[in-house]
Amino acid sequence: MTEQVVIAGAGPNGLMLACELALAGVRPVVLDRLPGPSAEPKANGLVGQVIRQLDMRGLFHLFGGDNGPPKPAYGWMFAGISLGFLGLPDNPMYALLLPQPRLVRLLETRARDLGVDIRWGHEVVDFRTDEHAVHVAVRTGDRTDELVAGYLVGADGGRSMVRKNLGVGFVGHTSDIVSRIAHVYLPDELLVPGRGYELPGFGLLPFGNSRFENGSIVVFPLEPDRPMIGTIEYGWTVGSQEGPISLAELRDSLRRILGVDVPVQPPRKPGAHALRRLDGINSRQAERYRVGRVLLLGDAAHVHSPMGGPGLNLGLQDAVNLGWKLADVIAGRAADGLLDTYQSERHPVGERVMMHSMAQLALAAPGPEVGALRTLFGELAAKPEVAGHLAHLLAGSDVRYDVGDDHPWAGRLVPDLTLDDGRRVADLLHEARPVVLDLSGGALDVAEFPERVDVVTGACRHAPAALLLRPDGYVAWAADSVDAPAVSGLRAALARWCGQPSVARMPTVT
Known part of the structure; x- marks a missing residue:
């Protein structure tokens, strides 16, 4: 049996892609080497x-x-x-x-509700491609089997096996910065509610991000009984690259930055607690997000500094961009070339994130x-x-995406519009289908629009007369009036983004 899509990696990005594919009628198989969803705290x-x-x-x-x-x-x-x-x-x-563990659990539940096959304890260890399929080697315990799929998506992290096997370059820079972060317990008497912690011999260490002459410290009081504390030091420091991190190593790092001892202790409650070190911060991007039937997603396509928290914003938007395109190609609604727009649209966004995250590293030095x-x-x-x-x-x-239309709204995420009857445009996109939003008072004859496209009529002040919204919420076409050039533009946009060569019974405008 040939699967339509195999996704390597059941993190947030892989699961989000699985949900997007399922909404469009494609049921992927999601494989992950872990025995179940990770409880390791990562993004918050x-x-x-x-x-x-x-x-x-x-x-x-x-x-x-x-x-x-x-x-x-x-x-x-x-x-x-x-x-x-x-x-x-x-x-x-x-x-x-x-918290990322909760996000993964929520996405896993949604994916299963949509009929996605998620297989924990299944590791993608190799693959080969031919003209018609991808042959994926999957290890389960001591056994290795083969899955045949139409497409393989590598959502398997920054050390992506899929990317490495493709031979795609992962170009960029490694900054000699060591960061450490942990959930900790601090004595209650040090807490200044709403402000931070009063440290003997130092003063107030505020919540949030603080820069000092010897490094930076972040304090996240997300949970009152186990705040998360992190340090960032520039240059290789004592303890870096010397095996697993310990809480004593974090204390040493805090002492180097603040000049005083910070009495951090292990959290008092059981569970999975953050305690990790990152030796060097990578800012790297895959040269290509697609090679034939294999695509890269999330950290497999780009890694960067976590400053500003852009990681999930970037990766999950990758998934929403790719899902409907891959589904339309598989279903025969669109030509294969539609998948090339995943690279042309999302690669520049990844470059922007690497730019501003590296700029923040420099500005915090x-x-x-x-x-x-x-x-x-x-x-x-x-x-x-x-x-x-x-x-x-x-x-x-x-x-702004190049969607082939020069209207000021085209290529951008549709604003959070509310129609005059109270309907929100966001609610029109729950099923991840293209939407023609006719706000022209009925100038568009929509009787024979493509079946794939939902047509919504209404009224909305301060909006164009008509819009074509892609499933990811981006405006593919817009017009301030429904005239002959506008109708021609809508035909072209439907052909490009909805896989239809033409639209029947469009109004004749002279």
Whole structure:
């Protein structure tokens, strides 16, 4: 039996892709070498445009979002420098606290509900491709079997076996920075509620990110009984690359940065606690996201500094971009060339994330020169136009896809529109289908639109007369009036993005 798609890796990105494929009628097989979902704490939340895309799938509230539409964040951090977004006319920055283990469990449940076959304890160890399929070697215990699939997607992390076997270059830079992070317990008498920890001989160590002359410290009070504390030191330090990290090593790192002992202790409650070291921070990107029937996703395609929290925003948006395209090609609704737009659209976004995450590393480095630069940067960031630029950069909303249409809305994520009758456009995308949104008062004759396309009529002030929305929520075509050139543009957009050569019974405009 030939599977349509095999996904190597059941992390957030692989599971999100599986859900997107299933919504479009493709049931992938997801394989992961682990015996079950990892409890290891990694990312602590989501930021940026992906939160709006989760809303478009009806997942925002399920994943812990407050009632109502997602609300933009009032501010964020850039290299530990506070940014204020209050009053920005178009604030794209959203944030949702969600520990990665819980995100994986939620996505696993959703994927299984959609009929996805998830196989824990199954490791992809090799593969070969031919003209018609990918032959995937899968190890389960002491046994190795072969799966035959139409496509293989490597979502198997930064050390991706799939990428390495493809021979795709992973180009970039490794910064000689050592970071350490752990869940800890600190004595209750040190806590200053809402502010941080008062350390003897030092003073207040505030919540959030703090830069010092010998490094940086982050304090995340996500759980009152086990805050997460991390250090960042520039240059190879004592204890780096010397085997597993210990809590004593974290204490030493804190002492080098602060000059005092910090009485961190192991968490008091049982469970999986973070305790890890990262020797060197990689900023690397795969030269190609696709080689024939094999594609790369998430950390297999790009790795970068975690500063600013862009990782899941980038990887999950990769999945939402790829899912409907791969499903349409498999179903014969689109030509194979549609998959090439995964590379052309998402590779530049990965480059942007690597750029700003490396810039944050540089801006957090020790030294009086960098301190002066941070002062100047803080002055610039206080200007609304600069804050707006940084908000779009961090949210991932500043890259516009080339969709072949020059309308100002085309190529961008559709704004969070509400129609005059109260319907939200985000709710129209729950099934991950293309949507023609006719706000022209009925100028479009939609009787014989392609079956794949949902047609919604309505009214909305301050919006174009008509829009074609891709399943990922991006505007593929827009027009301010329904005239002959606009109709021609809609035909072209439907042919390109919905796999249809033409649209019947379009209005004749003279």
